[in-house]
Structure formats: C-alpha cells, structure tokens
Amino acid sequence: MDKNASVIRILVVDDNAQNLAFIRDAFSGKNYIIESTDDGDKAPAMLGQLVPNLIFVNPWIRGLSGQGLCAALRILDLDPRPAIILIYDEKEGKEVNEEILGFLDGGADDIIRLPLNKTDLYARARAQLNFSKCYRDIIVDNQNLKSILEITNAIGDTLDTSEILDIIVNHVASVLDAHRCSIVMVGEGDKGYVLVSNDAPEVRDLQIDLGRYPEIREVIRTRDPVSLDDVKTHPLMKEVGELIMDLDYTSIMVVPVTFKEHTLGTLFLRARRKNRGFTAKEIEFCQIVANASYHAFKNAKLFEQVSDEKEDLRHLAITDQLTALFNHSFFYIRLEEEFERAVRYDSPLSLILMDIDDFKRINDTYGHRIGDMVLRETSAVIRNSVRKIDVVARYGGEEIAVLLPQTSLSGALGEAERIRLNIENTKYQEDFDEVITVSLGVATYSFEHTKRPEDLVNLADKALYEAKDAGKNCVKVITEKSLS
The missing domain is CATH 3.30.450.40 (GAF domain)
Known part of the structure; x- marks a missing residue:
C-alpha cells in the first residue's frame, strides 16, 4: 500500500462468504481497508468505528435488512458521506424495479447484480467514490464560503x-x-x-x-x-x-x-x-x-492615517503655532465646560492670567526673533510647572492663561507663585542673559461674584493689573473684601 495515497475504507455488510472473498480480492493490493459483518444489526455500530467511504450491502442479510438497513446507515450522517452499493441477486426471484426503487429511496446510491464482475465492481466503486468526493468538496466549499463571509462581515464592522x-x-x-x-x-x-x-x-x-x-x-x-x-x-x-x-x-x-x-x-x-x-x-x-x-x-x-490626519488638523485648529499652547478660542471652550461643571457640582475653579514683564522692551531691544524665543521658552516653563489637568493657553500677545479645575484659591496662589519663581530662575539662550519675570493675577469662582465664565476672566485680569501696578514680578488676587 502506498503510504502517501489516501486510504479508502470499505465496509461489507453481507453474510455470503463468497461475495466477501470476491470483494477483498478485487480491492487487494491497493489503498483500501476492508471490514465486514454478517449481521445487519451490527452494521450501524461499525460505521461509527470505521467511518467508511464505501459500503457494500446485501439487502437480504439476516438482522436489520432492506430499506430499513439502508435508512439506518444513512441516518448516521457521517463525514465523509459514505456511498452505499447494494449487491443484488436477481436469481432470488424478487420483482426488480419495485425493489430497486425502494432501496434507492431508502438511501442506497447504486446497485450491482450478481454474479460479481471485478471490472464492473471496481468501476462502480470508483464512480461512487468520485461522486462522494464531489459531494464532500461541495460541502467544504460551502463551509469555507460561509466562514469567509463571516470573517469579511466581522472585519467590515470595525x-x-x-x-x-x-x-x-x-x-x-x-x-x-x-x-x-x-x-x-x-x-x-x-x-x-x-x-x-x-x-x-x-x-x-x-x-x-x-x-x-x-x-x-x-x-x-x-x-x-x-x-x-x-x-x-x-x-x-x-x-x-x-x-x-x-x-x-x-x-x-x-x-x-x-x-x-x-x-x-x-x-x-x-x-x-x-x-x-x-x-x-x-x-x-x-x-x-x-x-x-x-x-x-x-x-x-x-x-488610521485619515483619523491621524483629522486629529492633526484638530490639533492645529486649537493650538497656538508659536508657543504650542492652546489658543484663545480653545481656552474659552474649556472655560465654559469647566465653569458649567463648577456651577453644577459646586466644585472649585480658579484662573491665573499672567503677562511677561517689559516684553515690548525686549522686542525693541533684541528684535522679534529673541522675543519669540522668550515667549516660546517661557510658555514651556509654564506648561512644565502645572498639572496635566490644567489648561494652559496663549490668551493674546505675551499674555498667558492657566485654567485650574478642582483648585481652590489657596491652591491657585501656590501654583501661581511656583510659576513665577520657575520663570524668574530660567536661563535662556547664551546670547540673552536678562532675567525674565511675569506678573500674575488670580481669581477663583464664587457663586456671588462670578455668574458667567467671563466674570472669572475679568476678575483675574483686574488682579493682573494690580500686580503690574505693584511693581511687577508678583502675584495678586481679587479678594471678597475688595469686591464688596
């Protein structure tokens, strides 16, 4: 037997020893495994063990026989589906046409009449095996098509x-x-x-x-x-x-x-x-x-590329190109969101407005290139001095805003002072050795004095002017007392 070829399993359900010997001889020397039983009652159980490709059946075997035997063999729904060939003996005097139609309706695929002929036997077996292969290919193709459709539908949803x-x-x-x-x-x-x-x-x-x-x-x-x-x-x-x-x-x-x-x-x-x-x-x-x-x-x-490009465009739309901080428009979007949250949950919200001291003099003395550098590096210091949840935006010119969600007045004052010191201690480029300072105004949301988001900005702006008037490089806050 060629080990590389497919093995064909044959079950012979026949109590005629001569028929069995003939079938074994016809398929000897080829890739076939042949099992047999002389009792129709035992045939269904043997199918589950052997899983045959081909079944030769004597319909008048003792035990389960005839259409009942064919139906019992077919109902098992084996994979691969076995071909059933009946061994038919006209000498027994049966009415041929009626019997044949009954067996074929019962699940048989073909019949072969006695006496057996080796060429006819082998040809009919090969034909049925080919039919079974085609049937199996159709089943597999349908299963594969179904699986491919399931995969494409699934990946089409994401x-x-x-x-x-x-x-x-x-x-x-x-x-x-x-x-x-x-x-x-x-x-x-x-x-x-x-x-x-x-x-x-x-x-x-x-x-x-x-x-x-x-x-x-x-x-x-x-x-x-x-x-x-x-x-x-x-x-x-x-x-x-x-x-x-x-x-x-x-x-x-x-x-x-x-x-x-x-x-x-x-x-x-x-x-x-x-x-x-x-x-x-x-x-x-x-x-x-x-x-x-x-x-x-x-x-x-x-x-993903399109999404990234959209995200890049969105980033450009909300970012100041010189400082890489959020721009004025996005600041007000976030201010309205955080103000609404503070009102709804009665949570603290603070704002710092700051201005680089004497920035016009720096531009006039060193030129706009140095002025831009000072603005960029100061913005970076501010961004690195605050929390991730804080919103840092270029409010306009050399003025920068820091929105502080969930931050009380004392916390905002501490953060403002930290920013002021960090900027004052920053060393800029080697060809620019001036000390840069900022003036800062702080305001905190209160139910009485801040009815709208703009009120919080106005209070912080008023505090910023007080810091300028106080000599610059300091932090000022509008207190409840000064508002009353």
Missing part, C-alpha cells in the same frame, strides 16, 4: 487594526481546529514580527528570528504556500530539528500575504493531526483569508 487581526486568527483557528494561528509580518533581514496570535492574545508586535522558521523563509522565497504534514520528519525542518522535538503529530501551514511582487507577511498555522495534514481545500481557504487580511489591514491602516 476599522481597528488589532480587532481585525484578532477576528482573522481566532476564526481561522476555529474553522481549521488549529491550536495556533498567527499573522507574522516580514521585516528586514531575518527579523519577523508576530502581530497577533490566537493562542497568546497578549502578544503584539513580538519580534522573532526568522532563522528559526525555515518554513516561513521558504514562503518568502517562493511566495507560495507551504504545508508540512509532519514537521518532525519533513526535510525542510531538518536544520531546526532540536527546536521542534516536542511537536509530535504536528502539521504546519504557512500562506503568504502578498502585495504585487512583495511578501508582506504570512498567515501561520499549527495543528495536531495524526496521519493527515492540511488539505488542498484548507490551503485554498487560507489563501483567500490571507488576501482578505491584507486588504482589511490596508483599509484599517488607511482609516
């Missing part, structure tokens, strides 16, 4: 790259009963990156050495799928034999993910399969999925 890749590997692993399904991106040299793997959901962009994966290197070289029925005995894996010693009964499939002439990555599968590897239909299924994964990945990347 543009998140990680989610798309998770859907692909989990679905493919489930359909093919693989214990590992990964998508591996090809890098420079022998570098590869496992983007996702169904058996290790935490893995993302894991770098691997492709020198340890000759099967992947072969796919990169040929741009064709590779299927290894038994990795431990396959010549391709000889160089990494020590690394795969534990992979008993393991089959591997690697399918390229290509674009034009380039292999971008691979769909990589491992499955425990004793005496069988991946079928041609399974390889074809994975090739379709690999192509779909590329387009899904490409579309998701394109969506």
Whole structure:
C-alpha cells in the first residue's frame, strides 16, 4: 500500500462468504481497508468505528435488512458521506424495479447484480467514490464560503487594526481546529514580527528570528504556500530539528500575504493531526483569508492615517503655532465646560492670567526673533510647572492663561507663585542673559461674584493689573473684601 495515497475504507455488510472473498480480492493490493459483518444489526455500530467511504450491502442479510438497513446507515450522517452499493441477486426471484426503487429511496446510491464482475465492481466503486468526493468538496466549499463571509462581515464592522487581526486568527483557528494561528509580518533581514496570535492574545508586535522558521523563509522565497504534514520528519525542518522535538503529530501551514511582487507577511498555522495534514481545500481557504487580511489591514491602516490626519488638523485648529499652547478660542471652550461643571457640582475653579514683564522692551531691544524665543521658552516653563489637568493657553500677545479645575484659591496662589519663581530662575539662550519675570493675577469662582465664565476672566485680569501696578514680578488676587 502506498503510504502517501489516501486510504479508502470499505465496509461489507453481507453474510455470503463468497461475495466477501470476491470483494477483498478485487480491492487487494491497493489503498483500501476492508471490514465486514454478517449481521445487519451490527452494521450501524461499525460505521461509527470505521467511518467508511464505501459500503457494500446485501439487502437480504439476516438482522436489520432492506430499506430499513439502508435508512439506518444513512441516518448516521457521517463525514465523509459514505456511498452505499447494494449487491443484488436477481436469481432470488424478487420483482426488480419495485425493489430497486425502494432501496434507492431508502438511501442506497447504486446497485450491482450478481454474479460479481471485478471490472464492473471496481468501476462502480470508483464512480461512487468520485461522486462522494464531489459531494464532500461541495460541502467544504460551502463551509469555507460561509466562514469567509463571516470573517469579511466581522472585519467590515470595525476599522481597528488589532480587532481585525484578532477576528482573522481566532476564526481561522476555529474553522481549521488549529491550536495556533498567527499573522507574522516580514521585516528586514531575518527579523519577523508576530502581530497577533490566537493562542497568546497578549502578544503584539513580538519580534522573532526568522532563522528559526525555515518554513516561513521558504514562503518568502517562493511566495507560495507551504504545508508540512509532519514537521518532525519533513526535510525542510531538518536544520531546526532540536527546536521542534516536542511537536509530535504536528502539521504546519504557512500562506503568504502578498502585495504585487512583495511578501508582506504570512498567515501561520499549527495543528495536531495524526496521519493527515492540511488539505488542498484548507490551503485554498487560507489563501483567500490571507488576501482578505491584507486588504482589511490596508483599509484599517488607511482609516488610521485619515483619523491621524483629522486629529492633526484638530490639533492645529486649537493650538497656538508659536508657543504650542492652546489658543484663545480653545481656552474659552474649556472655560465654559469647566465653569458649567463648577456651577453644577459646586466644585472649585480658579484662573491665573499672567503677562511677561517689559516684553515690548525686549522686542525693541533684541528684535522679534529673541522675543519669540522668550515667549516660546517661557510658555514651556509654564506648561512644565502645572498639572496635566490644567489648561494652559496663549490668551493674546505675551499674555498667558492657566485654567485650574478642582483648585481652590489657596491652591491657585501656590501654583501661581511656583510659576513665577520657575520663570524668574530660567536661563535662556547664551546670547540673552536678562532675567525674565511675569506678573500674575488670580481669581477663583464664587457663586456671588462670578455668574458667567467671563466674570472669572475679568476678575483675574483686574488682579493682573494690580500686580503690574505693584511693581511687577508678583502675584495678586481679587479678594471678597475688595469686591464688596
């Protein structure tokens, strides 16, 4: 028997020893396994054990027989679906047409009349096996089509790259009963990156050495799928034999993910399969999925690119280009949001308005280039002196605002003084050795004196003018007493 050919399993349900001997002789020396029973009652149980491709049945066997036997064999709904051929003896005087129609309706696929002829027997068997193969191919194609539609529908519902890749590997692993399904991106040299793997959901962009994966290197070289029925005995894996010693009964499939002439990555599968590897239909299924994964990945990347561009545009729209602080318009958007929150929950909210002292003199003395540098670096000092939740914005010219959510008056005064000291102690460029100072005005929301967001700005602005009048480089606040 050729070990590389498919084995055909035959069950003979016949109590005629001569018929059994003839069938065994007809299929001897070929890739067939033949089992038999001389009792119709035992036949259904034997089907579950043997899972035959072909069944020869004497319909008048003792025990369960006739249409009942055919129906009992067919109702088991085996995969693969076995072909049933009746051995029919016209010498027994039965009415041929009625009997034949009844048996065929009961589940039989064909009949062969006694006496048996080897050529006729073999030809009918091959024809039924071919029909069964076609039937099986149709079933597999339908299942694969259904799976592909499920995958494409699932990945069509999201543009998140990680989610798309998770859907692909989990679905493919489930359909093919693989214990590992990964998508591996090809890098420079022998570098590869496992983007996702169904058996290790935490893995993302894991770098691997492709020198340890000759099967992947072969796919990169040929741009064709590779299927290894038994990795431990396959010549391709000889160089990494020590690394795969534990992979008993393991089959591997690697399918390229290509674009034009380039292999971008691979769909990589491992499955425990004793005496069988991946079928041609399974390889074809994975090739379709690999192509779909590329387009899904490409579309998701394109969506991310567009989203990033939109985010960049949004960032530009709310950012002052010189200082990289938020701009005046965005400051008022956030002020209204935080003011509404403070009113609703009676939570503290403070505002610092500050102005760089003598900034016009700096511009007039050193020029606008130095003036811009001072404004940029001072803005950076302010940004690094506050909390992440604080909103720092260029209010206008050399005036900067810091909105302080969840901050009381004492907290705002402390933060203002810290900013003042940090700026005063900052050393700027080597060709500019002046000490830069700021004047700061602080205001805090109160139910009585701040009815609108603009009221808080007006109070902080009034405090800023007081700081200027007090000699600059100081912090001032509008108190309840000064407002009464």
